[in-house]
Amino acid sequence: DAGVTQSPTHLIKTRGQHVxxxxxxxxxxxxxxWYQQVLGQGxxxxxxxxxxxxxxxxxxxxxxxxxxxxxxxxxxxxxxxLLGDSALYLCASSPITSGRGYEQYFxxxxxxxxx
Amino acid sequence: AQTVTQSQxxxxxxxxxTVTLSCTYDTSESDYYLFWYKQPPSRQMILVIxxxxxxxxNATENRFSVNFQKAAKSFSLKISxxxxxxAAMYFCAYRTSEVGGADGLTFGKGTHLIIQP
Numbered sequence: 001d002a003g004v005t006q007s008p009t010h011l012i013k014t015r016g017q018h019v020x021x022x023x024x025x026x027x028x029x030x031x032x033x034w035y036q037q038v039l040g041q042g043x044x045x046x047x048x049x050x051x052x053x054x055x056x057x058x059x060x061x062x063x064x065x066x067x068x069x070x071x072x073x074x075x076x077x078x079x080x081x082l083l084g085d086s087a088l089y090l091c092a093s094s095p096i097t098s099g100r101g102y103e104q105y106f107x108x109x110x111x112x113x114x115x
Numbered sequence: 116a117q118t119v120t121q122s123q124x125x126x127x128x129x130x131x132x133t134v135t136l137s138c139t140y141d142t143s144e145s146d147y148y149l150f151w152y153k154q155p156p157s158r159q160m161i162l163v164i165x166x167x168x169x170x171x172x173n174a175t176e177n178r179f180s181v182n183f184q185k186a187a188k189s190f191s192l193k194i195s196x197x198x199x200x201x202a203a204m205y206f207c208a209y210r211t212s213e214v215g216g217a218d219g220l221t222f223g224k225g226t227h228l229i230i231q232p
Contacts, residue, residue, distance in 0.1 A: 003159075033219055042119075042206050043160075045219025056219050090160065104220065106152075106160040 002026070004093050004107035012113045013081050021076045021110045025093030031055075032074040033104060034066060035090040043090055049074055050096075078112075086114045117142045117209050121223035128197045129231050135182075136192045136226045138207030144168075146212040149183065149190045150220070155203040163205070166190065168212070194228075202230045 005024045013019050025032050031050040035043035045058035049068035063079045072093075078085055088111050092104040118141045128134035140149070151163040166174045166183050173181050178198075182191045194201055204227055208220040 035219070040224075042121075042208075042222030042224050043220070045221065048219055058219055092160075103162050103165065108159050 004091055004105050006089075006091050006107040006110050008110060009108070010111045010113075012115060014115055015081055015083060017081050018077065018079050019081060019112060021078075021089050021091075021112070022073065023076070023091030023093075023107060024073045025091075026105055029093035029095050029105070030072050031094045031096060032068055032072065033092045033094075034074070034076045035092065036060075037088040037090055037109070039087070046076070081114045083114050086112060088112075117144075117147075117211070117221045119207050119209050119221050119223040121207055121226050123226045124224070125227040125229065127229040127231060128194075130199060131196055133193060133195045134197055134228065136194075136205050136207075136228065138190045138192070138223055140188050140190065140207070140209050142188070142209065144211060148210045148212060149181075150208040150210070151179070151181070151190075151192045152206045152208055152222075153201075153203045154206065154225075160206070164192065197230050199230050199232065202228060204228075 007022045033048040034046040037043040046060050047066045048056040052068045065077045068074045088109040090109045091107045094102045094104045120139045147168045149166045152160050153163050154160045164174050164176045164179050173183050178195045180193045204225045206225045207223040210220050
């Protein structure tokens with residue numbers, strides 16, 4: 001089975017622009033989470049979606065938004081890009097949300113560079 | 116809010132020897148999950164080992180084991196018989212067990228593990 005896939009792999013944008021990142025979860029997984037990993041740091045939680053509803057949100061500004069589609073794939077949108085948004089954006093999927101100890105499976109990430 | 120601290124930015128070990136990576140966390144919850152993830156250079160994050168806070172027994176996965184000290188809020192990772200393929204960034208992570216709550220992982224800053232041949 002295919003793992004979590006993300007597109008694009010790399011992206012270069014200019015300050016003030018908008019960007020859309022995409023994620024396809026493992027088949028059968030209904031929960032998708034997004035993380036931002038700045039160089040040299042651990043990932044920071046941005047959003048979690050389950051069954052197309054937002055289930056959790058980290059401490060990120062309203063410029064960040066996301067959605068989940070009926071096929072459980074997800075998009076992360078970032079408006080009015082800042083230099084500080086340059087990071088590796090990770091998507092993770094899991095079969096369920098909350099409750100007992102399920103594993104999150106990570107994708108390879110999208111490397112976003114804002115110039 | 117929960118926090119995870121990894122106090123060792125970098126560790127180095129000889130191949131075939133044992134190394135221990137440290138992690139402490141802060142939480143007011145009594146039930147939660149702790150994880151160690153491995154992120155090789157330019158490769159995907161993968162789960163190494165998981166510990167459920169309500170279980171007193173330390174988790175073990177082949178050469179990887181943890182020392183979970185709940186009262187001290189400590190969760191260290193021991194890698195035995197280190198191999199060149201173990202070289203990577205290692206992240207300690209926390210997740211609440213609260214049903215219906217925000218479910219993201221809280222990560223530490225990571226420890227860069229170097230394996231010397």
